[in-house]
Amino acid sequence: MTSTRVLAVDDERANLHLLATALRNEGLLVDLATSGEQALETARSTPPDLVLLDIGLPGLDGFQVLERFRQLEGCRTTPVIFLTSLEEVSAKLHGFSLGAVDYVVKPFHLEELRARVRIHLQLSLSLKALAQGQAKRLESLVAAQRSILTRPEEHPEARFSVHFQPVQEAGGDLYDVVEIGPGVHGYFVGDVSGHDLGTSLVASAATALLRQNSGPAWSPEDTLRMINGALVDWLPSGRFLTGCLARLNRNTHSLRLVGAGHPPPALLQARGGVSLLDCPGDVLGAFREAQFGLVERKVQPGDVVVTYTDGLLEKPGRSLEESLQTLAETLEGLRGVPLERLPGQLAREMAPAAGADDVLVLAFAV
Amino acid sequence: MIGKTALEGSIRISPTGNVGIDESESLQKALNDAVHAGGGVEVDLEDCRSLSSSAIGALIACHNLLRSRGARLKVTGASEDMLKLLRLMGLDRHFELA
Numbered sequence A: 001m002t003s004t005r006v007l008a009v010d011d012e013r014a015n016l017h018l019l020a021t022a023l024r025n026e027g028l029l030v031d032l033a034t035s036g037e038q039a040l041e042t043a044r045s046t047p048p049d050l051v052l053l054d055i056g057l058p059g060l061d062g063f064q065v066l067e068r069f070r071q072l073e074g075c076r077t078t079p080v081i082f083l084t085s086l087e088e089v090s091a092k093l094h095g096f097s098l099g100a101v102d103y104v105v106k107p108f109h110l111e112e113l114r115a116r117v118r119i120h121l122q123l124s125l126s127l128k129a130l131a132q133g134q135a136k137r138l139e140s141l142v143a144a145q146r147s148i149l150t151r152p153e154e155h156p157e158a159r160f161s162v163h164f165q166p167v168q169e170a171g172g173d174l175y176d177v178v179e180i181g182p183g184v185h186g187y188f189v190g191d192v193s194g195h196d197l198g199t200s201l202v203a204s205a206a207t208a209l210l211r212q213n214s215g216p217a218w219s220p221e222d223t224l225r226m227i228n229g230a231l232v233d234w235l236p237s238g239r240f241l242t243g244c245l246a247r248l249n250r251n252t253h254s255l256r257l258v259g260a261g262h263p264p265p266a267l268l269q270a271r272g273g274v275s276l277l278d279c280p281g282d283v284l285g286a287f288r289e290a291q292f293g294l295v296e297r298k299v300q301p302g303d304v305v306v307t308y309t310d311g312l313l314e315k316p317g318r319s320l321e322e323s324l325q326t327l328a329e330t331l332e333g334l335r336g337v338p339l340e341r342l343p344g345q346l347a348r349e350m351a352p353a354a355g356a357d358d359v360l361v362l363a364f365a366v
Numbered sequence B: 001m002i003g004k005t006a007l008e009g010s011i012r013i014s015p016t017g018n019v020g021i022d023e024s025e026s027l028q029k030a031l032n033d034a035v036h037a038g039g040g041v042e043v044d045l046e047d048c049r050s051l052s053s054s055a056i057g058a059l060i061a062c063h064n065l066l067r068s069r070g071a072r073l074k075v076t077g078a079s080e081d082m083l084k085l086l087r088l089m090g091l092d093r094h095f096e097l098a
Helices: A013-024 A036-045 A062-069 A089-097 A110-147 A197-212 A220-234 A320-333 A342-350 B021-036 B053-067 B080-088
Strands: A005-009 A029-033 A050-054 A080-084 A102-105 A160-165 A173-181 A184-192 A241-249 A254-260 A266-268 A274-276 A293-298 A304-308 A359-365 B002-007 B010-015 B017-019 B040-044 B048-051 B074-076
Touching (some): A013 A029, A050 A110, A062 A080, A062 A089, A080 A089, A080 A110, A089 A102, A102 A110, A160 A173, A173 A359, A184 A197, A197 A220, A266 A320, A320 A342, B002 B021, B010 B021, B010 B048, B017 B021, B040 B053, B048 B053
Parallel strands (some): A005 A029, A050 A080, A080 A102
Antiparallel strands (some): A160 A359, A173 A184, A241 A254, A266 A274, A266 A304
């Protein structure tokens, strides 16, 4: 078990001595300071678990010390108890408004002080444990989200491969591949705005919605309309999702693309040439009456469709137009590369700004 | 940096430089204040180099607030590249691009 450290600050050495003895008898480690400056110095080198702070100090007073203490690494939520002979309510209120947890007026009874120190230490340690537990649960939720990503080897008949490089656990890129029926598959790539924990939760929700609203009874436009309807009601304003849903029917060699504010997929044609399939449409989750871009075309065995998120295009000093041009040229240069290696190699050759955004490339072959 | 200019019957908000995640919060706040002033809102992108997804989210949120009273967000000074991005995202059909 790690020891618990209390920092006591008082300019009267006799008081300090009394406090130190009482707390050490409780099994606590005690650091002493006779001025605010000295207290901040001590807290900087060894952050305490609790602070007993006198208000009437020479130099910085207790209020100023608390404000600076809160800026120190590891001291933002440490409980601070004011010890003072100031009895006015306004002083107490000022102390609480700065984030003190308790206020003890001198002269105090040592037994009472010890009890208050114990209670605040217990409270602070349980809050810390709770926060750590919640962070762990969220981490495992995010890990679970990543682990349920559809893997190419589990669906060989969908003939796809993926390169996915999230820059942080709170990234917002997502993809999924669903079987609609024999020879018919849906491929979705999406990107949630922002970069925080909320982003990855929205990504998980969008994946769940996609699976719930995919099937032979729904066209890809219907699927996106359903996802949009659910997200419009649920997402906070300012949050949205761009995406592209492709449905490939290998029986009829037809490809149907529905775009929701997402960069255009590329079609690497077996008979030569690369086309960017522009399908501009509304983003998801922002507008109730959304209209999506639609592209329908015949494809041939050997054609490869490449979908991706904008992280692939981002490079400082390169315009969107130039990036799309570079994408088409790079893809042409990769003709003949096996499908399972294509997304990774494309990402390397496009050399997007490292670490700036998630990079996701999903390719599927007709 | 987010500039603010009072025009006749509307407020012009001018984000400058690269509007990343942190700047998006100030942009959202500036836009909110502008909407609550009651008139029109114009976003001037003349001195704006790039817009993050969060910044675009702030523009959409502002537009949706304006829509609820029958107005639209006006966007001016966008570079060719930024116009391309706004069109790709289908926002040209929502915002008033000038």
